[in-house]
Amino acid sequence: MRILLIEDDSMIGKAVREGLIRAGFAVDWVIDGRAAELSLSSGAYDLAILDLGLPKKDGMALLAWLRRLGNQLPVLIASARDTVQDRIAGLGAGADDYVLKPFDLDELVARVRAVLRRHAGSGTPLLTFGSLSLDPARRSVTLRGHPVELSAREFAVLEALMQRPGAVVSRRKLEEAVYSWGDEVGSNAVEVHLHYLRKKLGAAVIKNVRGVGYRVAEC
Ligand code: CA
Numbered sequence: 001m002r003i004l005l006i007e008d009d010s011m012i013g014k015a016v017r018e019g020l021i022r023a024g025f026a027v028d029w030v031i032d033g034r035a036a037e038l039s040l041s042s043g044a045y046d047l048a049i050l051d052l053g054l055p056k057k058d059g060m061a062l063l064a065w066l067r068r069l070g071n072q073l074p075v076l077i078a079s080a081r082d083t084v085q086d087r088i089a090g091l092g093a094g095a096d097d098y099v100l101k102p103f104d105l106d107e108l109v110a111r112v113r114a115v116l117r118r119h120a121g122s123g124t125p126l127l128t129f130g131s132l133s134l135d136p137a138r139r140s141v142t143l144r145g146h147p148v149e150l151s152a153r154e155f156a157v158l159e160a161l162m163q164r165p166g167a168v169v170s171r172r173k174l175e176e177a178v179y180s181w182g183d184e185v186g187s188n189a190v191e192v193h194l195h196y197l198r199k200k201l202g203a204a205v206i207k208n209v210r211g212v213g214y215r216v217a218e219c
Helices: 010-022 033-041 059-068 084-092 105-121 152-162 171-178 189-201
Strands: 002-006 026-030 047-050 075-079 097-100 127-129 132-135 140-143 146-148 206-209 213-216
Touching (some): 059 075, 059 084, 075 105, 084 097, 152 171, 171 189, 189 206
Antiparallel strands (some): 132 140
């Protein structure tokens, strides 16, 4: 799951980015409204965390613009604007939740998951292939009905493979799914996650298509 973090305060941005990455999300962080507009136009995100007081384009204007385009991306406002009117305006403009600054990082992550879960209920389906099943919102995986414990990054790799079950996904695409902008990605980092995934799921579940990439196989 990829989150766009829109926050101009460098201390808050850094802390939130790190907290979300620890929780297993890939995070791209932009620091003004224009950059946010460009990133949102890419359609590459599962959720946005939106500060309201932003340079170049205010958060409320950004949200109104997004919804005017018919874009239903889940948006969680994180703002120090704390009046009831502010919150009503934010939710009325189409935000899915409103978190007041300062907030606790664990609470923010919990709210992010809750928003994603609600959205999952209204559309994003469980990803299943054969007897393997992955729930993006609950972040759980089962194989033949048994839960499988995965690390955050193993989960992200498997999720990327399960989005197009049976299709070959390049290593580059897998890296994009797992790592955020600016992460140092070791040359075999994705292979390491794949190695552990195969240990946990069975080697037959993830096939290496030499020189092309990887795919999940029906099991
Ligand atoms: Ca701000």
